[in-house]
Amino acid sequence: MLTNKVYKDQAISFSFKNKLKDYSQLIKLRLNITVVFSTFIGYLLGSTGHINVTGLIVVVVGGFLTVGAANGINQIIEKNSDKLMKRTENRPLVTNRMSVEEAVIACLIMGIVGVGMITLYLNTLSGILSLVSLCLYGFLYTPLKKVTPFSVYVGAVPGALPAIIGFVAASGAMGVMGWILFLIQFIWQFPHFYSIAWLCDDDYKRAGLKMMPIGTTKDRKAATQIVIFAALLIPVSLLPYMYGYSHIISTCLLVLVSGLFTLQSIQLYLKLNNASAKKLMFYSIMYLPVMFLILLIDKMIS
Numbered sequence: 351m352l353t354n355k356v357y358k359d360q361a362i363s364f365s366f367k368n369k370l371k372d373y374s375q376l377i378k379l380r381l382n383i384t385v386v387f388s389t390f391i392g393y394l395l396g397s398t399g400h401i402n403v404t405g406l407i408v409v410v411v412g413g414f415l416t417v418g419a420a421n422g423i424n425q426i427i428e429k430n431s432d433k434l435m436k437r438t439e440n441r442p443l444v445t446n447r448m449s450v451e452e453a454v455i456a457c458l459i460m461g462i463v464g465v466g467m468i469t470l471y472l473n474t475l476s477g478i479l480s481l482v483s484l485c486l487y488g489f490l491y492t493p494l495k496k497v498t499p500f501s502v503y504v505g506a507v508p509g510a511l512p513a514i515i516g517f518v519a520a521s522g523a524m525g526v527m528g529w530i531l532f533l534i535q536f537i538w539q540f541p542h543f544y545s546i547a548w549l550c551d552d553d554y555k556r557a558g559l560k561m562m563p564i565g566t567t568k569d570r571k572a573a574t575q576i577v578i579f580a581a582l583l584i585p586v587s588l589l590p591y592m593y594g595y596s597h598i599i600s601t602c603l604l605v606l607v608s609g610l611f612t613l614q615s616i617q618l619y620l621k622l623n624n625a626s627a628k629k630l631m632f633y634s635i636m637y638l639p640v641m642f643l644i645l646l647i648d649k650m651i652s
Contacts, residue, residue, distance in 0.1 A: 377417070382418055426450055487508040
Protein backbone atom coordinates (compact mmCIF):
# COMPACT_ATOMS: atom_id res chain seq x y z
CA MET A 351 0.00 0.00 0.00
CA LEU A 352 2.83 2.35 0.90
CA THR A 353 4.51 1.67 -2.43
CA ASN A 354 1.29 2.44 -4.30
CA LYS A 355 0.99 5.73 -2.43
CA VAL A 356 4.56 6.68 -3.34
CA TYR A 357 3.91 5.93 -7.02
CA LYS A 358 0.68 7.91 -6.89
CA ASP A 359 2.41 10.90 -5.27
CA GLN A 360 5.19 10.76 -7.86
CA ALA A 361 2.63 10.66 -10.68
CA ILE A 362 0.81 13.69 -9.26
CA SER A 363 4.11 15.55 -8.85
CA PHE A 364 5.15 14.69 -12.40
CA SER A 365 1.78 15.78 -13.77
CA PHE A 366 1.93 19.06 -11.83
CA LYS A 367 5.45 19.81 -13.11
CA ASN A 368 4.35 19.14 -16.68
CA LYS A 369 1.35 21.42 -16.27
CA LEU A 370 3.57 24.20 -14.90
CA LYS A 371 5.89 23.72 -17.87
CA ASP A 372 2.94 23.98 -20.26
CA TYR A 373 1.75 27.21 -18.66
CA SER A 374 5.26 28.65 -18.73
CA GLN A 375 5.24 27.98 -22.49
CA LEU A 376 1.75 29.44 -22.89
CA ILE A 377 2.74 32.73 -21.27
CA LYS A 378 6.25 32.66 -22.85
CA LEU A 379 7.85 32.92 -19.42
CA ARG A 380 11.31 34.16 -20.41
CA LEU A 381 9.90 36.78 -22.80
CA ASN A 382 7.33 37.75 -20.17
CA ILE A 383 10.02 38.36 -17.54
CA THR A 384 12.00 40.48 -20.00
CA VAL A 385 8.94 42.60 -20.79
CA VAL A 386 7.98 43.03 -17.14
CA PHE A 387 11.55 44.13 -16.39
CA SER A 388 10.82 47.21 -18.52
CA THR A 389 7.71 47.88 -16.42
CA PHE A 390 9.77 47.48 -13.25
CA ILE A 391 12.38 50.01 -14.43
CA GLY A 392 9.67 52.35 -15.72
CA TYR A 393 8.03 52.37 -12.27
CA LEU A 394 11.32 53.18 -10.55
CA LEU A 395 12.05 55.98 -13.03
CA GLY A 396 8.55 57.39 -12.53
CA SER A 397 8.79 57.37 -8.74
CA THR A 398 9.66 60.52 -6.86
CA GLY A 399 11.05 60.36 -3.36
CA HIS A 400 10.08 57.21 -1.45
CA ILE A 401 9.32 54.18 -3.64
CA ASN A 402 5.93 52.62 -2.97
CA VAL A 403 6.92 48.95 -2.65
CA THR A 404 3.31 47.77 -2.70
CA GLY A 405 2.67 49.68 -5.91
CA LEU A 406 5.84 48.21 -7.42
CA ILE A 407 4.71 44.67 -6.58
CA VAL A 408 1.23 45.33 -7.98
CA VAL A 409 2.50 46.70 -11.30
CA VAL A 410 5.00 43.84 -11.69
CA VAL A 411 2.48 41.10 -10.88
CA GLY A 412 -0.30 42.82 -12.84
CA GLY A 413 2.04 43.34 -15.79
CA PHE A 414 3.18 39.72 -15.64
CA LEU A 415 -0.42 38.48 -15.80
CA THR A 416 -1.40 40.91 -18.57
CA VAL A 417 1.59 40.02 -20.74
CA GLY A 418 0.93 36.34 -20.04
CA ALA A 419 -2.64 36.75 -21.25
CA ALA A 420 -1.48 38.51 -24.44
CA ASN A 421 1.06 35.76 -25.16
CA GLY A 422 -1.58 33.10 -24.55
CA ILE A 423 -4.04 34.79 -26.93
CA ASN A 424 -1.23 34.91 -29.49
CA GLN A 425 -0.80 31.13 -29.25
CA ILE A 426 -4.54 30.44 -29.37
CA ILE A 427 -4.89 32.40 -32.62
CA GLU A 428 -1.67 30.99 -34.10
CA LYS A 429 -2.22 27.34 -33.13
CA ASN A 430 -2.36 26.17 -36.74
CA SER A 431 0.60 28.32 -37.76
CA ASP A 432 2.66 27.07 -34.84
CA LYS A 433 2.26 23.50 -36.11
CA LEU A 434 4.27 24.42 -39.19
CA MET A 435 7.28 25.95 -37.42
CA LYS A 436 10.10 24.00 -35.75
CA ARG A 437 10.53 26.61 -33.03
CA THR A 438 6.87 26.37 -31.96
CA GLU A 439 5.80 22.82 -32.90
CA ASN A 440 6.06 21.62 -29.29
CA ARG A 441 3.86 24.27 -27.71
CA PRO A 442 1.08 22.91 -25.46
CA LEU A 443 -1.80 23.93 -27.73
CA VAL A 444 -0.14 22.48 -30.82
CA THR A 445 0.48 19.11 -29.18
CA ASN A 446 -2.96 19.11 -27.50
CA ARG A 447 -1.40 18.90 -24.05
CA MET A 448 -3.65 21.89 -23.34
CA SER A 449 -7.08 22.48 -24.85
CA VAL A 450 -8.04 25.76 -26.47
CA GLU A 451 -10.86 26.08 -23.91
CA GLU A 452 -8.40 25.80 -21.02
CA ALA A 453 -6.11 28.38 -22.61
CA VAL A 454 -9.00 30.79 -23.21
CA ILE A 455 -10.12 30.53 -19.58
CA ALA A 456 -6.55 31.03 -18.33
CA CYS A 457 -6.07 34.09 -20.55
CA LEU A 458 -9.38 35.59 -19.45
CA ILE A 459 -8.46 35.18 -15.79
CA MET A 460 -4.92 36.53 -16.25
CA GLY A 461 -6.10 39.48 -18.35
CA ILE A 462 -8.93 40.50 -16.04
CA VAL A 463 -6.89 40.11 -12.85
CA GLY A 464 -3.79 41.76 -14.31
CA VAL A 465 -5.52 44.82 -15.77
CA GLY A 466 -7.85 44.99 -12.76
CA MET A 467 -4.97 45.04 -10.27
CA ILE A 468 -3.20 47.86 -12.07
CA THR A 469 -6.39 49.89 -12.51
CA LEU A 470 -7.78 49.50 -9.00
CA TYR A 471 -4.59 49.67 -6.93
CA LEU A 472 -2.59 52.16 -9.01
CA ASN A 473 -4.39 54.46 -11.45
CA THR A 474 -6.86 54.34 -14.31
CA LEU A 475 -4.45 55.56 -16.98
CA SER A 476 -1.94 52.77 -16.38
CA GLY A 477 -4.84 50.29 -16.42
CA ILE A 478 -6.10 51.64 -19.74
CA LEU A 479 -2.61 51.41 -21.25
CA SER A 480 -2.33 47.82 -20.04
CA LEU A 481 -5.66 46.92 -21.65
CA VAL A 482 -4.68 48.67 -24.89
CA SER A 483 -1.38 46.77 -24.94
CA LEU A 484 -3.15 43.45 -24.39
CA CYS A 485 -5.73 44.05 -27.12
CA LEU A 486 -3.28 45.42 -29.68
CA TYR A 487 -0.88 42.51 -29.25
CA GLY A 488 -3.44 39.73 -29.00
CA PHE A 489 -6.17 40.82 -31.39
CA LEU A 490 -4.51 43.12 -33.95
CA TYR A 491 -0.79 42.37 -34.24
CA THR A 492 -1.21 38.58 -34.10
CA PRO A 493 -3.68 38.17 -36.99
CA LEU A 494 -1.91 40.86 -39.04
CA LYS A 495 1.29 38.78 -39.12
CA LYS A 496 -0.25 36.69 -41.90
CA VAL A 497 -1.49 39.71 -43.82
CA THR A 498 1.27 42.30 -44.00
CA PRO A 499 4.87 42.99 -42.87
CA PHE A 500 3.42 46.23 -41.44
CA SER A 501 2.29 44.04 -38.54
CA VAL A 502 5.72 44.57 -36.98
CA TYR A 503 4.99 48.32 -36.74
CA VAL A 504 1.65 47.54 -35.09
CA GLY A 505 3.26 45.06 -32.69
CA ALA A 506 5.95 47.56 -31.75
CA VAL A 507 3.31 49.74 -30.05
CA PRO A 508 2.22 47.23 -27.37
CA GLY A 509 5.82 46.08 -27.23
CA ALA A 510 6.89 49.60 -26.25
CA LEU A 511 4.14 50.22 -23.70
CA PRO A 512 5.48 48.24 -20.67
CA ALA A 513 8.03 50.88 -19.64
CA ILE A 514 5.55 53.74 -19.95
CA ILE A 515 2.93 51.69 -18.08
CA GLY A 516 5.37 51.37 -15.18
CA PHE A 517 6.19 55.08 -15.38
CA VAL A 518 2.51 56.07 -15.38
CA ALA A 519 1.71 53.63 -12.57
CA ALA A 520 4.24 55.47 -10.38
CA SER A 521 3.74 59.07 -11.50
CA GLY A 522 0.09 59.14 -12.61
CA ALA A 523 1.00 60.82 -15.92
CA MET A 524 2.90 59.93 -19.08
CA GLY A 525 5.39 62.79 -18.84
CA VAL A 526 8.32 63.51 -21.13
CA MET A 527 10.47 60.76 -19.63
CA GLY A 528 7.68 58.25 -20.09
CA TRP A 529 7.52 59.08 -23.79
CA ILE A 530 11.31 58.83 -24.09
CA LEU A 531 11.20 55.32 -22.61
CA PHE A 532 8.42 54.45 -25.04
CA LEU A 533 10.42 55.80 -27.99
CA ILE A 534 13.58 53.89 -27.05
CA GLN A 535 11.68 50.62 -26.70
CA PHE A 536 9.60 51.24 -29.84
CA ILE A 537 12.59 51.83 -32.15
CA TRP A 538 14.67 49.07 -30.53
CA GLN A 539 12.11 46.45 -31.48
CA PHE A 540 12.75 46.74 -35.23
CA PRO A 541 16.39 45.60 -35.26
CA HIS A 542 15.49 43.11 -32.53
CA PHE A 543 12.50 41.55 -34.32
CA TYR A 544 14.07 41.73 -37.77
CA SER A 545 17.20 39.90 -36.59
CA ILE A 546 14.93 37.13 -35.29
CA ALA A 547 12.93 37.18 -38.53
CA TRP A 548 16.18 36.85 -40.47
CA LEU A 549 17.14 33.74 -38.50
CA CYS A 550 13.64 32.23 -38.59
CA ASP A 551 12.81 33.19 -42.17
CA ASP A 552 12.21 29.63 -43.37
CA ASP A 553 9.98 28.85 -40.40
CA TYR A 554 7.95 32.02 -40.88
CA LYS A 555 7.53 31.36 -44.59
CA ARG A 556 6.22 27.84 -43.90
CA ALA A 557 3.63 29.33 -41.55
CA GLY A 558 2.75 32.18 -43.93
CA LEU A 559 3.93 34.87 -41.52
CA LYS A 560 5.23 38.11 -43.07
CA MET A 561 7.89 39.25 -40.62
CA MET A 562 10.77 40.58 -42.71
CA PRO A 563 11.05 44.34 -43.40
CA ILE A 564 8.50 45.65 -45.91
CA GLY A 565 9.36 44.77 -49.51
CA THR A 566 12.42 42.66 -48.67
CA THR A 567 13.76 39.16 -48.17
CA LYS A 568 17.10 38.30 -46.53
CA ASP A 569 18.86 40.91 -48.64
CA ARG A 570 20.71 44.21 -48.43
CA LYS A 571 17.45 46.17 -48.54
CA ALA A 572 16.32 44.43 -45.36
CA ALA A 573 19.72 44.99 -43.74
CA THR A 574 19.55 48.68 -44.68
CA GLN A 575 16.27 49.11 -42.83
CA ILE A 576 17.75 47.35 -39.81
CA VAL A 577 20.75 49.69 -39.80
CA ILE A 578 18.49 52.76 -40.08
CA PHE A 579 16.39 51.75 -37.08
CA ALA A 580 19.47 50.92 -35.00
CA ALA A 581 21.10 54.24 -35.94
CA LEU A 582 17.97 56.15 -34.91
CA LEU A 583 18.64 55.05 -31.35
CA ILE A 584 21.77 57.23 -31.26
CA PRO A 585 19.95 60.61 -31.41
CA VAL A 586 17.17 59.20 -29.24
CA SER A 587 19.85 58.44 -26.61
CA LEU A 588 20.44 62.20 -26.33
CA LEU A 589 16.82 62.99 -25.41
CA PRO A 590 17.12 62.26 -21.66
CA TYR A 591 20.00 64.78 -21.46
CA MET A 592 18.18 67.35 -23.59
CA TYR A 593 15.19 67.26 -21.23
CA GLY A 594 17.23 67.18 -18.03
CA TYR A 595 16.76 63.53 -17.09
CA SER A 596 20.39 62.43 -17.39
CA HIS A 597 23.89 63.80 -16.94
CA ILE A 598 26.71 63.97 -19.44
CA ILE A 599 28.51 60.77 -18.36
CA SER A 600 25.40 58.60 -18.50
CA THR A 601 24.45 60.24 -21.80
CA CYS A 602 27.83 59.30 -23.26
CA LEU A 603 27.22 55.73 -22.11
CA LEU A 604 23.77 55.69 -23.70
CA VAL A 605 25.19 56.95 -26.99
CA LEU A 606 28.06 54.45 -26.80
CA VAL A 607 25.72 51.48 -26.27
CA SER A 608 23.51 52.67 -29.14
CA GLY A 609 26.55 53.20 -31.35
CA LEU A 610 27.76 49.65 -30.70
CA PHE A 611 24.27 48.40 -31.52
CA THR A 612 24.44 50.27 -34.83
CA LEU A 613 27.88 48.83 -35.59
CA GLN A 614 26.54 45.34 -34.99
CA SER A 615 23.69 46.00 -37.43
CA ILE A 616 26.23 47.25 -39.98
CA GLN A 617 27.99 43.89 -39.71
CA LEU A 618 24.77 42.25 -40.84
CA TYR A 619 24.57 44.71 -43.74
CA LEU A 620 28.12 43.85 -44.81
CA LYS A 621 27.95 40.08 -44.38
CA LEU A 622 24.26 39.26 -44.93
CA ASN A 623 24.54 35.98 -43.03
CA ASN A 624 22.84 34.21 -40.15
CA ALA A 625 25.90 34.46 -37.92
CA SER A 626 25.74 38.27 -38.02
CA ALA A 627 21.97 38.22 -37.49
CA LYS A 628 22.43 35.98 -34.45
CA LYS A 629 25.03 38.32 -32.95
CA LEU A 630 22.70 41.26 -33.54
CA MET A 631 19.85 39.41 -31.87
CA PHE A 632 21.94 38.65 -28.77
CA TYR A 633 23.19 42.24 -28.61
CA SER A 634 19.62 43.50 -28.91
CA ILE A 635 18.58 41.33 -25.94
CA MET A 636 21.25 43.01 -23.81
CA TYR A 637 20.72 46.50 -25.22
CA LEU A 638 17.41 47.46 -23.63
CA PRO A 639 18.12 46.45 -19.99
CA VAL A 640 21.55 48.12 -20.21
CA MET A 641 20.01 51.37 -21.48
CA PHE A 642 17.30 51.39 -18.81
CA LEU A 643 19.76 50.52 -16.03
CA ILE A 644 22.02 53.39 -17.07
CA LEU A 645 19.07 55.77 -16.77
CA LEU A 646 18.04 54.30 -13.42
CA ILE A 647 21.56 54.48 -11.95
CA ASP A 648 21.85 58.08 -13.15
CA LYS A 649 18.61 58.94 -11.35
CA MET A 650 19.67 57.14 -8.16
CA ILE A 651 23.01 58.94 -7.86
CA SER A 652 21.80 62.39 -8.90
